[in-house]
Amino acid sequence: MTTHMMIELIAVLTAVRGDVPQVMTIDHGRQLPSGPLESTHRSLQAGVRAWVERQTGHPIGHVEQLYTFADHDRILATTQGRMIAISYLALTRSHAGETGWRDWYDYFPWENCKSDEGRASLALIERLLCHWVAGMGHPAERVRQWQRCVSLFAIGDMVAWNDELVLQRYELLYEAGLVAEAGCPPDRAVPGQSMHHDHRRILATAMARLRARIRYRPVVFELMPEAFTLLQLQRVMESLSGVHVHKQNFRRLIMQQQLVEETGEIEERTGGRPARLFRFCGEVRQARQFVGTKIPLVQP
C-alpha cells in the first residue's frame, strides 16, 4: 500500500499593489512557487506558511487550502510513484520592489470586466466560442454547449455575469481548445498569458475562492494597508471581483456593519475633497468573527 509519492505544495500568494491584484510567480511568470512537503512541518498549513514567509520575508495573513490534485499528468516518469499537489491560497500585504509579482489579469484578461481590455477580450471570446460550437456535429450537443457558453460568459444578457465562475470559464476555454495549455497554437488562442503544467488552472481556482470569500468574510483587509479611505477599499474590492459597485451603497453597507472605524486622520491627496481614513476593527470583532460580512457587488 505504501508507494513512492511526491507531495508538492503550490502557493497562490496574492497581494494588491495600488488597485491591482497580483500573484507571486517564478520562471518569468510561467509558474507558481512550489516546494516539497518537508517532514519538519507540523502540518500542511504550517508548512506553507513557514515556506512562503521564508521566501518572501513578509508575514502572511489568511492561508487557505484550495485543492489537492493527483491526475495522471502528474505521474512521475523517473519514479514509480504519482505526484500529489496540494494548492494553497495565501494573502499578504505589500511587496514594494520585489520581483516575481504579476497582475492577475495578465493571465485572465476576460475576468476583468471593469477594463476596456477585459471587455475587448470577452467580445473576442464570444466570437471564438460561437465558432467552436458551430463546428459541432451533433445538434443537441451544440445547443447544450452553447447554453453553457451563454451562462458562463453572460452572452446576450440572458443571465448576469457571475464573477465567481473563474474556474468554470477557464475549463470551458480549455475544452474548446482556445488556451495554449490545451495545445492551441498561440495565434489562435484567447488573449492572456499561459503557464506551465496546470498552474493557470490553480490560479483560476484561487481567484474564484478569493472572490467568493471577500463577499462574506472580512479577508479584504488582509490585503489593505493599515489605514485606508473607503474609496481605496472599494477599488480593491472592485479589482478583485472584476465588477463595479455603487459607491454610496458600498459605503452604506461597510459602515452599518461596523467593519471599520475612523483613525481620525485625513487623506488629503484624493484629487478632490479630502477623505477620512479608516482602519479595520478586527480586534473588537475578533469574537464575532463568524457573523460574516455582506459586500454588494453589482454590474456596471
Add this chain to the structure above:
Amino acid sequence: MTTHMMIELIAVLTAVRGDVPQVMTIDHGRQLPSGPLESTHRSLQAGVRAWVERQTGHPIGHVEQLYTFADHDRILATTQGRMIAISYLALTRSHAGETGWRDWYDYFPWENCKSDEGRASLALIERLLCHWVAGMGHPAERVRQWQRCVSLFAIGDMVAWNDELVLQRYELLYEAGLVAEAGCPPDRAVPGQSMHHDHRRILATAMARLRARIRYRPVVFELMPEAFTLLQLQRVMESLSGVHVHKQNFRRLIMQQQLVEETGEIEERTGGRPARLFRFCGEVRQARQFVGTKIPLVQP
C-alpha cells in the same frame, strides 16, 4: 525529495433515510470508510467514485473534495513516511437494508437544534463551557474564549445560531477537552458518539460543507427520491441544516425559482390533505446550473 508516503482516501458518504441524514461507517460506527489511492485511478475524484460505488453498489451523485490532512498525528510508525489523508463528501440516494449507516446526530446531537435531544445537549454544553472558561487563569483569555463560546453556540441570544459552523464548534469542544477524542473520560464528555482518529472532525467538515452547499446549489435533490412532496423536501432541508423553516415561505421560494415541476401524481398518505408530487427539473436547468438557488433557513 521523494519519500515514503501513504495516501488515504476518506469518504463521507451521506444519504437520507426518511428525514434523517445518515453517514456510512465501518467498525461499528467508529470509523469512516477509507482506502488507499490506487494507481489505476485516473484522478482522485474518479478514484473515490469508483471505490465507493464498488463498495455500496449504488451510483453516487455529487462528489466533492473536502480537505487534505497531513498532521504529525498521521505519521506512520512502521515506515519513515507521513500519512496524507484526502477526504471527500459523496451523496447517494437510498440504502434500504444496508449496514453501516449511522445518523449524523448520533455523533453531533447539539447540531440538531430541531429536536428536544439537541436542545438538551446544547444546554449541557453551555454549562460545561461556562465551567471551562471559569477555570482559566488569565482574565483576558477568559473573556476572549467566552465570547467565542457565545458566538459559536449562540448562547444568550446575542447572536443567531449559524448552522454552518459545525467544524468550529467541534474544535472548540475539542480544545475545551469535552470530547473523548481529546482524551476526556467518557463520563465528563459532551453527549455524542466519538470516532477513531480524526474521523469525527472530518464528518464535521462534511456536514458544514453540505449545509453550506444546499443553500446555494440544488444538491438536496441528489438525496431525494425521484418524486417527492414539498413537505418532504422541506423536512430533508431541515434535518440537514438542523434548523426550522417557515413552511409557506419555503414553498414560495422553491416554486418561484422553478427548481421543481409537478409530476401530475398525488401523494395520498400525507395524514391530511393529499399533496402534489414534484420532481427536480434538472434536465431543463442543466445549462443554468450556475445561477444558484436560494433556500431560506431561519430559526424556530
Add this chain to the structure above:
DNA sequence: CCGACTTATACTCAATATGAGCATAAATGG
C-alpha cells in the same frame, strides 16, 4: 354523519434590504 385534527395551498402585510439617484461639501487647478 359530525367534529376534531392533520396537512396542503393561496394570499396578505409589514419590516427590511437593495439598487439607483439627487444634493451638498470640500478640495484641486485653471
Add this chain to the structure above:
DNA sequence: CCATTTATGCTCATATTGAGTATAAGTCGG
C-alpha cells in the same frame, strides 16, 4: 471665479424576507 474631482449625507422606489391569516381537502374516532 468656475469647472472638475472626490467625499459624504440623504431620499425613494422596488424587491426580498419573515410571519401571519384563511381556506381546502383529506384522516380518524365516535
